Amino acid sequence: MAQRTPVAVLISGSGTNMAALLYASRAADCPYEIVLVASNNPAASGLKLAAAEGVATFALPHKGMDRRDHETALDAAIRKSGARYVALAGYMRILTPEFVAGWDGRMVNVHPSLLPKYTGLHTHERALEAGDGHGGCTVHLVTAQLDDGPVLGQTAVAIQRGDTAETLAARVLIAEHQLYSRCLAALVSRATSPEHLIGEVRSRALALPEADEVLSHGMPCFGIIKGKKFAYVSNDHHGDGKVALLVKVSGPDEQAQLIENDPARYYRPAYFGDGWIGLRLDLGDTDWDAVGSWLARSWRSVAPRKLTSLIDAADAF
Template identity: 60%
Template sequence: MAERLRVAAILSGRGSNMAALLYASRLRDCPYELCLVASNKPEAAGLSLAKAEGIETWALSHKGIAKADFEAALTATLEAAETDYVALCGFMRVLSPEFVERWSGRIVNIHPSLLPKYKGLDTHARAIDAGDPVAGCSVHLVTPELDDGPVLGQIEVAILPSDTPDTLAARVLHAEHQLYPAALSAYVARHLDADWLLEQVRDLALELPEAEEAPSHGSPAFKTKKGKFFAHFSDRHHGEERIALLVKTSGEDEMSALIGAEPDLYHRPAYYGASGWIGLRLDRKDTDWDHVASWLQSSWRRTASKSLTKLLDAADEF
């Protein structure tokens, strides 16, 4: 099984969604573990549960200190716990844009509405008052704008004629406990999903002038129109355990130097290495997609015609 990603939960109260994440993490195939439960309220019930379950906890009251100081202390604690992702579980404070940007793409939240409907508070009353047939919950990435990040998953919950905000909230909470672990698991493990990795590569490769996708030996690959292949997508081919992008180097010296310097990132691909291709591993939790884009462009330049490279050179000048 792949190394589990380390998730820190941040809460202000009972932590029922934290508990859902915690107990889901005990399943054998869960891709994450809870490494920390943190709170702005030292008396929060969720902290007591986490301690009882053997999870590291941290608490600091936000009262009487500047937000920047609270978030600096929280950041230091998250980093000390080697946190990969942050999950908000009823954290009743608005995070600063600086904190959110620090964890951009790695901080998630669960919200009790079907976003983009009913951002903010009183979501159940607003859904009932609007006459909606369904309410629900959403897991989304956190961005500086409140409840506005990309949605990772949703569950609908029927609104009954007799519902009050409290009765509806109780049923939506059941849905939250199902949705949050599932959506978080899928998101943090996306770096092991070949389809997701290929989509990222495809988006970058097809940005290059006259690039097109075409199969090569039964695998996805990218070439210039009426030209040569400049990238191959390798999904554990030829007995490899890795999902990788094969790109063109200048030759044996460059390939050997790269592999020698970073053997966990680069490798000599079976059947391709003799032709100057190197494998760039993609199935890593910290894949640098700017680095991947740079390699795609470099490999494209090695295989494209001079007339095409002049187009890219002209574009780079702007």
């Protein structure tokens, strides 16, 4: 079985969604594992459940602490656990933009409404007051704006005659338990899927001026139309087991320095020589802004002067 992606879960109370994620992870085909359950409430009963199931826990009360100091300690504990993703499961603290940015695209939350309806609290009461036919839940990526990240999945739950906020909440919670694990599994799988990774590179490479794509030696290859190539995507090329972006560098010194600084991520691609570097995309924590910068730099190294001059002139304005 492939190695599972490590996930940390943040809770503040009973942690029923954490438990749902944890028990779903025990399935043989689940692509993630829970490596840490952390809380701002040392009395949270979910911590006891996690410990009983053999999962590491971390608790640090936020009262009396500076918010950033608390988040720094929390972030350090998450990273020490080896987690590559963070799942919020009833974590009742609003996280700062700085904390969220550190897990951009790798932090998820489940919210008890059909977003964009009813962000924040009292979602079931608001759905009932509005006369809605359905309540429901949403799993979404976390951004700095409350309950506003890209939606990964939703489940609608019918509102029945005579429902109260409590009875509706109970059914929505069942839906949350089903939806959250499926969305988390899909998200972590996407991060190492060759098709997804190639698509992410393609969208960035073809956004560059006069860029096109061909197939070269079985690899997607990007270059200037009728010109030189500036990037390849290697997918298990010659059986190396890697999905990687190959881009141009200044020469052997830069290539060696990159590999020395981060040998897990950078490597010398076979058959490409000293002017190229391999950047692993399949480690589960790809910085896509950095990938975009690498592509732009590599494009500039092969683009004709008339193109780069136009870009420079546009940037000057």
